[in-house]
Amino acid sequence: MKKIEGTTINGKTTIQELVENMENFGFQATQLSKAASLIKKMKKEKATVFLAFTSNMVSSGLREIIAELVKKKLVDVLITSVGSIEEDVMKTKKDFYLGDFNADDLELRKKGINRIGNIFVSSECYEALEDTLQGFFKAIYDKQKASGKMISPRELCFELGKKIKDERSILHWATKNKIPIFCPAITDGALGLNLYFFKQKFPDFGIDVSGDMKELADITLNADKTGAIILGGGTAKHHTIGVNILREGLDYAVYVSTGTEYDGSLSGARPKEAVSWSKVGKKADHVFVEGDATIIFPLIASAIL
Amino acid sequence: MKKIEGTTINGKTTIQELVENMENFGFQATQLSKAASLIKKMKKEKATVFLAFTSNMVSSGLREIIAELVKKKLVDVLITSVGSIEEDVMKTKKDFYLGDFNADDLELRKKGINRIGNIFVSSECYEALEDTLQGFFKAIYDKQKASGKMISPRELCFELGKKIKDERSILHWATKNKIPIFCPAITDGALGLNLYFFKQKFPDFGIDVSGDMKELADITLNADKTGAIILGGGTAKHHTIGVNILREGLDYAVYVSTGTEYDGSLSGARPKEAVSWSKVGKKADHVFVEGDATIIFPLIASAIL
Amino acid sequence: MKKIEGTTINGKTTIQELVENMENFGFQATQLSKAASLIKKMKKEKATVFLAFTSNMVSSGLREIIAELVKKKLVDVLITSVGSIEEDVMKTKKDFYLGDFNADDLELRKKGINRIGNIFVSSECYEALEDTLQGFFKAIYDKQKASGKMISPRELCFELGKKIKDERSILHWATKNKIPIFCPAITDGALGLNLYFFKQKFPDFGIDVSGDMKELADITLNADKTGAIILGGGTAKHHTIGVNILREGLDYAVYVSTGTEYDGSLSGARPKEAVSWSKVGKKADHVFVEGDATIIFPLIASAIL
C-alpha cells in the first residue's frame, strides 16, 4: 500500500508534478491524481474518448481548455447540453465577464445582465445569438425543403461550426476536426426559444432528435475501447453512459461532479452505480472526483495537454 | 418579525400542523413551510402550475404522489426527463424494490439488477418496457407515414398514456386529464436505445423535438399567472423556467434541490439567480428548499392534497 | 424485499403515518423512516440514549423539541458544543427572530444583529448572557476557592441549569432530571470570551476539562446497551462516538447530517466508517439521514414523543 505523504511545493512546481504527488495526499487529491492517470491511460490505450460537459463549463474559462482538446483531437466525441452550443457561439461575438455570486439580481436585470454563478452575461450576447440563429435556421430550413429531411442536433452543430472562425471556439474545432457533438436536449435553451420564433413563420421546420442515435451507437459499438470524461451531470452525463450499455459499459470513466449520491439522482450517481447498469464495464477503471470542475478539470486535463 | 420557536409534537400531530409550525423553526424547516404556503397561494391565485421533476422522483414513491396531483388536476403542465416516462410505464408492469446504497454493484449486475441509489430495478422492467415501446413505435410510425408528420415528444407521451390503465400512473392521468407532458430530451434514455433498435428497420421514423415549442409557449403566454414547483435540476428545471422568459418570469417559484450554487450549475442555481434572467419575475414569490425531495415534497404537497 | 410505493396524503394524515410509509419511498425518505424505527427500537431495548447536537439546533426551533425529550427523560446523555449552552440561556431572556439567508450583513451589523443562516440574534442577547455569566462565574469561583477543586464543563452546565426557570429550556430540564450535559469545547464561544474578561480579575479561576472523562466513561461502560442520535458533526458527534470505543461501539446509531463523506471529515463520516473504529458496534443497527435536521429531526423524534 502507498504511504500518505505531502510534498514540497514552491514557485517552480509544475502542475504535473503536483498532480502526480497528489496521489499520496488522500481524499479528493488522490481521486484527482487518479483521474489524471486514467485519462493518460485512456489515450495510451487508444480508447475512443467521450467528453461530456454541462453548459456552465462553457460559461467558464473551461471553454478554451475544451476547445484545445478538440483542436488537438485528444477527444473523439462531445456530448453536451444546448447552453454549451449557444454560449460557445456567443463568446465568438461578445465577452462574458467576471461577476459576483452575491450580486443584486434585480439590479442586474435592470442592467440587462444575466447571472451564472459569478459570471455575468449581457443580454446583448443573446441578441447576437439571435442574429446568428435566425439566418442560420433559414439556411437549414431551405435545405430541409430541398432534401425533405429534417436535420438532427448533431448535424445542426456541425453546420453551425462551419460559420465560426474563432480559434477559441469548441464548435469551430469540432467541425474542422469532424468531432461530432451530440446534444439530445437541443431545444432546451435560447436555441429553443429562437426556434419558436422562427417557426412562427416557418411552422414546418423541425429537428429530428432521433436522427443521431445511429451515429452515436455506431461510434460506441465500433470502438475498440471507450473512455469517458464527464464534467457535471444531466443529459450530457446520462447520454454518454447510456449509449455505452450497447457495449456492456465504458472501459474507462472519469466523473467530476458536485452532485450528491444520496438523492438517487443521475447527476450525483457514482461510476460504481453505473456498473450495475452496464453503463460502466465490469472490469472498467473508474474514478469519481468530487468538486467544482473549474478547479479540477484544468489539473486533470494537463495530463494530456 | 417572527419569533423562532419549536412546537410540541405527539403521535396525533398532523403533517399540516407540523408544516405550518415549521415556519418558525428557522433554516430549511422555514423554507419548507414557506414552500407549502406558496404552493397554496399559487392555487388560490389560480396560477397555471408547472410541475418539473427529474426521473429519480418517479423511481421513488413520489410517483404516486405526483400521479395524485395530476389525477386531481392540481397541476397544469408536467416537464420532465425521459426516465420518468420510462419508469412510469415500467411500474405499471413490474415493481421496483427497496435496496441499499452500499450494495455490491458487480453482484447486482450479475443478478440483472440496476441500482438507483437505494432502489433496485430489475432488468425485466426494461424488457417489459421494450415490449411496450416496439409495438407502440410501430403504431406511431404508421401514423407518421399516413400523415407525413413526425410526432413531438409531448404527443408521444400523450399517446403512450392512452395505453396505460394503472390508476397509480402519471401518464395515465395526464392523458385522461389532458395535462401535457413536455420532455425535451426524449431520446436520452432507454427510449432512445429502443428508438435506435426500431430505426434499424424503419430508418425514416423520427421525433420532431421542435414540435412542442409552440404549445409550451402558448400555455405560458396565455396564463394569467404562472407558478412552478421544481423538484431537482437538469432539463426539467431549465425548460420550465426558460419558457417563462417569454412572460418576463414566473409569478411563483418553489425549487427543491440538493444542487450547489457555487459551481455555477443550472441545477444548483437559486430562484434569485433566475430573476436576473427574467425566468422568475421581478416581484415573484419564490422559495428554495435544500434537501432530498422524497422527504420534502410529500410535506409541501400535503398543503394542497 | 419491500416494494417501492408512494402513499396517499391528505389534510388529516399524521406525521407518524407519513413517516411509517416513507420507508417504501426510497432515497432519504427511507433513511428517515428507518431512523425513526431505530429510535423506537433504542427505547424499547432500554438503551442508554446519547443525544448529540451542534449549537445551530438550539438556535433553531429544535431547542424546544430537544427540551421536551429531556423533560420526558427520553434521552439519557447530552453532548453538545458551547453555543448550545449559551443560546439556551439567552433564549430564556430574549427571543431569536426569523431573518433571511440573503440579508445584508453589513446592515445587520450596524443594527446589532448577528446572523445564523436565516435566524437573527440581537447583540442584546449576548449582553443578557454576559450579565448571567459574570455573576455565575463569581459564584463558581468562590466554590473553587473553598473546595480547591476546579469545576468541569458538565458540572458547570449542571449549576447553570439550576438558575434557569424557563420550561422551554434544555438546561432547566437537564438539571432537574439529572441528565448530564457534556461539552468538551466549553471555551469555544461567548462563554470563553466571558471567561477571558472574568479572569482579568480572577486569573486563577479555571475549568478542568479532564474532569468529565470518568463520568462519561462510566455511563458508557455501565450501560447495558448504548444508542446515539447525532444531529450535525463536530465535537458533539465525535465525543459521542469516541467514548463508545470503550465498549466496542454503539449498539444503535442514527446520524442526521449535511456533511460530505468525500473530504474525510469526521462531520461527514457515515456510521459505516465508525464501525472500522469500534465507535459503532460490529453488529450495530445504524442509519444515516442526509439533510437539514430542522426538517428531519421533528419527523424522527415524533416516533417517541
Added chain:
Amino acid sequence: MKKIEGTTINGKTTIQELVENMENFGFQATQLSKAASLIKKMKKEKATVFLAFTSNMVSSGLREIIAELVKKKLVDVLITSVGSIEEDVMKTKKDFYLGDFNADDLELRKKGINRIGNIFVSSECYEALEDTLQGFFKAIYDKQKASGKMISPRELCFELGKKIKDERSILHWATKNKIPIFCPAITDGALGLNLYFFKQKFPDFGIDVSGDMKELADITLNADKTGAIILGGGTAKHHTIGVNILREGLDYAVYVSTGTEYDGSLSGARPKEAVSWSKVGKKADHVFVEGDATIIFPLIASAIL
C-alpha cells in the same frame, strides 16, 4: 470588469501560472485564485496569520505542507482539533496508508485498521500514541504537583512538540519556532481516552482549558492586522473567528470548506455571515472557496511557499 477566459496549459505550466490565470475562469477557480492573492496580501501587509484546520487535514498529505508553513514561520498561530495533535505524533512513528472510500469496514476492523475516508490508520498507530502519552502525562503531572498549576492545552502542545524530532511534524516546528497551537477541545479524541486511563491512577491530574484565553486574546489584540486561513469547520474555525470579535473582526479571511450554508451551521457559514458578528471586519477582504482542501490548499499555499 474582467473577461472570462481560459488559458493554455501544458506539461511545463507551473502551479503559480495556473492559479493566477484561474481568476478569469469563473466559479470556484476564481475563488481559489482570489484566495491565493489574499494570502499573499496578508503576508505583504504583515498581518498576524491564523491557520485553522480540522484533523483530517493532518490525516492527509496536507500535514507536510502545514509543517512547512510553520517551519518557514509563514503563519503565526495554529488553531486545531485534538485529532491533529494525535495524528501528527502518530505519523512520527508509523505511516498512514492510502485506502479506499468503499472498503469493507467490518473487514478493516478485524484487521485493526481504522478508516478516515480513503486513508487507513492502523491501530498500532494508536498504541504508539498511547506509549508516548502515558509517559508524557506523567511528566506533566509531576510538574503540576510541583507548581500547583494545571497545564493548558496550548502549553501541553508546546511540551509535546519538544519530544518530537521529525522534521515533517507540525508540532516539532511549532515548538521550535514558538508558534502557539490552540486546541480548545483537547479531550475530544484519543488523548481524552488516554487521559481517562491516566486519571485512574492520578485522579487529580487536570487540564485547565481556560488557561489559553488570555494568550489568544493578547495575540489577537496586539496584532496590527489579523488574517485567517481556515480549512474546514468545527472548533478550529469557530475559535479563530470568535476571538477576532475582540478587535471587531479579521482584516483578511480565507475559508476553504465543503460545508453548506443552508443548515445554519457554523462549519458551512460564509465570511459574509461572520461580518454580522464582527468576527470578520467591516472592510475586510474575504474569500470562500468551496471544495476539498486536499486539492485547494496546495494550490493556494503555493502562493507563499
